[in-house]
Amino acid sequence: MAGLRPEGMSYSRYTAVMGILFAAAAVLNVLDSVFSAFLPAGIRIGLSNIVIMTAMLSMGLPSAFLLTVLKVLLVLVTRGFTAGMMSLCGSLAAFAVTALLFGKTKASYILVSVLGAVCHSFGQLAAAALMMKTASVFAYGTLLTVSSVIAGVCTGTAMKIIMPNIIRIIPTKGKVHIQEERYE
Amino acid sequence: MKDHTVKNTDERKLFRPSDMILIVILLAAPIIYFLAAEASGNNGTYAEISHDGEIIASVALDTDGVYSYPSAGEMEFTVADGGIRVSKSDCPDKVCMGAGKLCRVGDTAVCVPNRVVVTVHGERGGDVDGVVR
Numbered sequence: 001m002a003g004l005r006p007e008g009m010s011y012s013r014y015t016a017v018m019g020i021l022f023a024a025a026a027v028l029n030v031l032d033s034v035f036s037a038f039l040p041a042g043i044r045i046g047l048s049n050i051v052i053m054t055a056m057l058s059m060g061l062p063s064a065f066l067l068t069v070l071k072v073l074l075v076l077v078t079r080g081f082t083a084g085m086m087s088l089c090g091s092l093a094a095f096a097v098t099a100l101l102f103g104k105t106k107a108s109y110i111l112v113s114v115l116g117a118v119c120h121s122f123g124q125l126a127a128a129a130l131m132m133k134t135a136s137v138f139a140y141g142t143l144l145t146v147s148s149v150i151a152g153v154c155t156g157t158a159m160k161i162i163m164p165n166i167i168r169i170i171p172t173k174g175k176v177h178i179q180e181e182r183y184e
Numbered sequence: 185m186k187d188h189t190v191k192n193t194d195e196r197k198l199f200r201p202s203d204m205i206l207i208v209i210l211l212a213a214p215i216i217y218f219l220a221a222e223a224s225g226n227n228g229t230y231a232e233i234s235h236d237g238e239i240i241a242s243v244a245l246d247t248d249g250v251y252s253y254p255s256a257g258e259m260e261f262t263v264a265d266g267g268i269r270v271s272k273s274d275c276p277d278k279v280c281m282g283a284g285k286l287c288r289v290g291d292t293a294v295c296v297p298n299r300v301v302v303t304v305h306g307e308r309g310g311d312v313d314g315v316v317r
Contacts, residue, residue, distance in 0.1 A: 041282020057196075080276060082297045109196060111203040118210060128296045133237030136301050139292040140279075142214035149210045160198040167194060 004062045006170055017169055018063065025051040025071050029078075042140065043147045046117055049094065050155050050162065053113065056102055058166045068095050085131060086124040093123030113156030117148035225288035228304035231268045233261065236299045243268060245287065245304070256300050268302060270295065 005014045028047035036044045048071055056064035068091050076084030098116040101107045121144040128137040233241040235255045243251060243263055250271065251261045259280070260272035267287030270280040275297040283293035289306040 042277065042279035057194075080297065083277070086296070106196065108198060108200045108203055110199045111206065114203075114207060114210065128294065131296060132294065132299055132301060134234070134301055136292045136303055137294045137296070139290070140294065142218050145210055145214045149207055153207075157198065160194075160196075163194045 004060070004066065006058075006060055006063075009170065013169075017059070018067070021051050021055050021059070022067055022070055024048075025067060026074055029071065029074060033079075040143070040147075043144070043151075045151045046120060046155060047158075049113075049116065049120070050158050052091075052095070053098060053102075053116065053155070053159055054162055054166050056098060057163065058170050061099055061103070064099075065095065068092075082131070086127045089127035090120040090124035093126075094120035108156070109160045110153055110156035113159065114149050114152030117152035117155065118145055121145065121148045221290065222288070225290065226306055227266060227287055228289045228291070228306055230308055231261075231263075231286065231302055231304050234301045234303075242308075257298050259295065259298055259300060261302065268304070269293070270302065273298065 005011065009017075025048040028051060032044050032047045035047075039045075052064055052067050052071065055067050072084060072088045072091055075087040079087075094116040097119045098112055101112045101115065122141065125137050125141060125144065129135050228245060230242055230244045232239050233243065233253065233256065235253075240253050240255050241251070243261070245263060245266050245268060248264050249262075251263065252259065258272065258274035259270060262269055262271040265285070265287075267285040269285045270283065270293050273280050273295055275295050277297075280293045280295035280298075280300070280302075283291075286293055286302060286304045289304055291304045293302045294300070
């Protein structure tokens, strides 16, 4: 698993952190279902994507991809084949765009998050269109674009708040702005 | 494989003023599109219900009643007040029912788990059975 771990992070710490991240993603995924009951049908905030995006910045692309695959499998098991396929296409589209923006640009959290959310929605619609053999599903595109922008602003803001705390658990090489806390 | 380095500083901004341009476009475009469709949309005359890409039924919107079809499983379609809506479905997310009443041309409700699409159409093109000269 050498290629997955961030430099200087021990194998056991990596395993623990990844376990915590996936657990957080799983819980947020359930919480998302709870919230979606109060939202118009078909709209989810995508809370678990906060974890994926955070992992992308703190643990690197391969680890974030691993978490994405695990999340899709979780959706497949808990919410069925249809939701799983839509999650797969949406997640891959969002992953590609998010990875590109985080890796190659200085785009803000909110911008990356909004574009990721919009791509996630259209990836899902593309999956639905393939399964239904009709493009008429894109009629939902208008509503989903608006909700994606709002959801993206929420998840982007959450990310900015969480990032400093995630950076704490990553080994500290190079320049670090966050002071290590000592408990004695 | 070599271990890779990740940044352990957070220099990325939460928001940049230029982001507003994209956000406004992404919010305004669908809203304008939706309003334009509402304003210019004609009331439909019939709805087509399709399963797996094949049309299974064509229902006139003035024939009130509750319809169900074997290939659409447990789904029920209610026609009333010049519109059609999915009134019952066994799918988990009920997105199809959330679409509400469909009455304008182009209005669509989709049930992905059941592979069912309901679309409202305008004038019935194939209504003419034949032309005798």
